[in-house]
Amino acid sequence: MKRIQCITAGESHGPALSVIIHGLPAGFRLNIDEINHQLSRRQKGYGRGGRMAIEKDQVEILSGLRNSMTLGSPLSCIIRNRDFENWKKVMDPVQADVSEKISIPRPGHADYAGMLKYKTDDLRNILERASARETAVRTLAGAVCRQFLENAGISLHSVVTRIGPAGVDPDDLPPVTEWNRAENSPVRCPDPKTEKRMMEVIDTARKEGDSLGGLFRIAVQNLPVGLGSHTQWNERLTSMIAAQILGIPAIRGIEFGLGFKTAEIPGSLVHDPFEIKDGNIIRSTNHSGGIEGGMSNGCDLIFSAVMKPIPTLAKPLASVDLKTGEKTSAHKERTDSCAVPAASVVAENVTAIPLLEAFLIKFGGDSWDETLKHRDASQ
Ligand SMILES: Cc1cc2nc3c(=O)[nH]c(=O)nc-3n(C[C@H](O)[C@H](O)[C@H](O)COP(=O)(O)O)c2cc1C
Numbered sequence: 001m002k003r004i005q006c007i008t009a010g011e012s013h014g015p016a017l018s019v020i021i022h023g024l025p026a027g028f029r030l031n032i033d034e035i036n037h038q039l040s041r042r043q044k045g046y047g048r049g050g051r052m053a054i055e056k057d058q059v060e061i062l063s064g065l066r067n068s069m070t071l072g073s074p075l076s077c078i079i080r081n082r083d084f085e086n087w088k089k090v091m092d093p094v095q096a097d098v099s100e101k102i103s104i105p106r107p108g109h110a111d112y113a114g115m116l117k118y119k120t121d122d123l124r125n126i127l128e129r130a131s132a133r134e135t136a137v138r139t140l141a142g143a144v145c146r147q148f149l150e151n152a153g154i155s156l157h158s159v160v161t162r163i164g165p166a167g168v169d170p171d172d173l174p175p176v177t178e179w180n181r182a183e184n185s186p187v188r189c190p191d192p193k194t195e196k197r198m199m200e201v202i203d204t205a206r207k208e209g210d211s212l213g214g215l216f217r218i219a220v221q222n223l224p225v226g227l228g229s230h231t232q233w234n235e236r237l238t239s240m241i242a243a244q245i246l247g248i249p250a251i252r253g254i255e256f257g258l259g260f261k262t263a264e265i266p267g268s269l270v271h272d273p274f275e276i277k278d279g280n281i282i283r284s285t286n287h288s289g290g291i292e293g294g295m296s297n298g299c300d301l302i303f304s305a306v307m308k309p310i311p312t313l314a315k316p317l318a319s320v321d322l323k324t325g326e327k328t329s330a331h332k333e334r335t336d337s338c339a340v341p342a343a344s345v346v347a348e349n350v351t352a353i354p355l356l357e358a359f360l361i362k363f364g365g366d367s368w369d370e371t372l373k374h375r376d377a378s379q
């Protein structure tokens with residue numbers, strides 16, 4: 001069974017981030033500008049800190065591509081960290097100055113557990129890789145997989161539905177076909193009133209040295225029926241997608257369709273009845289979010305995820321210096337106050353990785369033409 005393997009590497013302030021994607025079909029023309037467009041969407045968003053003004057993420061492809069066509073061999077790519085120039089002294093992979101150690105863990109970050117687990121007295125050794133900077137190359141991998149899906153007529157969309165106390169009820173969201181309104185919104189919210197409120201609550205949090213999390217919603221349209229499988233737990237489309245989404249730092253939960261609300265409502269109001277219209281079987285509702293039994297069922301794939309507030313606080317929480325054992329305030333570096341809009345773009349793109357994988361598992365093929373022929377033959 002063909003699977004897509006995707007492995008990333010890179011420290012946040014090291015020379016570069018890298019990703020290897022293996023399992024892509026041969027003979028597909030990749031659009032490099034389109035990859036860079038997705039990388040630039042991820043860098044935007046109200047509430048980000050100073051780092052995004054330094055970086056201008058651009059993909060460099062090292063292998064797996066010839067004259068823009070995929071070869072079927074591993075696609076390896078890098079994104080250089082412009083900020084490395086400012087951190088070379090402490091982050092050079094061969095000759096860094098490691099004399100100044102950081103020993104005060106930030107509650108909510110990887111610092112404390114990472115230091116104990118990897119037996120280091122310098123939490124820079126943990127925070128550099130725990131940083132969500134990694135999501136730049138995972139977005140890159142998603143942007144590559146997404147191009148195959150779009151070529152097959154499948155489209156991916158995202159909107160932010162809540163930031164801290166400011167939220168829009170999912171029932172009040174415009175239809176997915178109108179979600180592109182959110183592209184012009186600094187918080188990626190399609191509702192102007194909620195957008196204004198979201199920006200206000202981010203401003204307040206920032207002023208108070210605090211941070212905010214929130215919710216975003218992803219929609220995928222035009223998926224063929226039968227991606228994923230009920231026959232094995234890790235082939236369920238739900239589990240394949242959840243693994244990618246929960247792999248985004250600070251994401252604490254995912255719900256498909258009506259999600260956690262289904263706990264409160266009887267089955268008669270949860271499940272989507274079948275109907276016949278003009279000879280076709282249709283659903284009048286899509287509470288399942290487009291997946292039943294771990295398989296896409298022909299409705300839009302809809303899910304939401306929750307992001308916790310950013311752990312590094314300008315007004316730091318209480319912590320303990322692990323070197324001296326004394327009470328103090330958590331380590332503080334430049335930080336975002338809210339990154340929910342960025343996380344929604346990451347999620348939108350990385351969703352393409354398991355979806356392309358499920359597409360290739362179902363239709364097979366070593367070249368993209370062959371995959372599409374198999375798809376057409378199965379319809
Ligand atoms: C796009 C994005 C940007 C983030 N920016 C920051 C940041 O500036 N400061 C910070 O402390 N955490 C930031 N985070 C969250 C941390 O990376 C994350 O909370 C940390 O790695 C601990 O992992 P966990 O929250 O999954 O437990 C960001 C997350 C995402 C997705």
Ligand SMILES: C=C(O[C@@H]1CC(C(=O)O)=C[C@@H](OP(=O)(O)O)[C@H]1O)C(=O)O
Pocket residue numbers: 012049050051052130131132133135136249333334335336
């Ligand atoms: C670099 C990115 O996000 C970073 C994620 C992050 C963290 O701790 O997760 C901390 C911040 O890094 P820095 O200390 O360099 O400002 C964010 O800017 C990015 O999204 O590309």
